[in-house]
Amino acid sequence: MIPWILIGVGLEGAVAIWALKWALPKSDRAFFSVFAGDAFLRLTALGLVTGWLLYRHLPFVVPLLTMGSGYLVMSMLQIPFLYKAR
Numbered sequence: 001m002i003p004w005i006l007i008g009v010g011l012e013g014a015v016a017i018w019a020l021k022w023a024l025p026k027s028d029r030a031f032f033s034v035f036a037g038d039a040f041l042r043l044t045a046l047g048l049v050t051g052w053l054l055y056r057h058l059p060f061v062v063p064l065l066t067m068g069s070g071y072l073v074m075s076m077l078q079i080p081f082l083y084k085a086r
Contacts, residue, residue, distance in 0.1 A: 013074030
């Protein structure tokens with residue numbers, strides 16, 4: 001299950017970076033809408049995975065730590081976009 005979580009986090013992060021690149025030359029409103037939408041999507045994904053793991057009575061600490069650390073790494077890759085948006 002852990003490899004699938006990492007693949008999902010990586011794909012979501014790649015889409016988010018592509019969307020931020022697309023929104024960067026647009027208005028500030030478009031850029032920060034994509035940025036906030038990505039954060040909301042990540043929180044929703046964490047909630048859905050937590051609910052699914054609890055529903056299936058599976059241990060949820062390791063998968064959620066893996067998912068959270070993957071999101072942390074992808075968030076660090078997005079930081080340079082914030083400097084370009086100024």
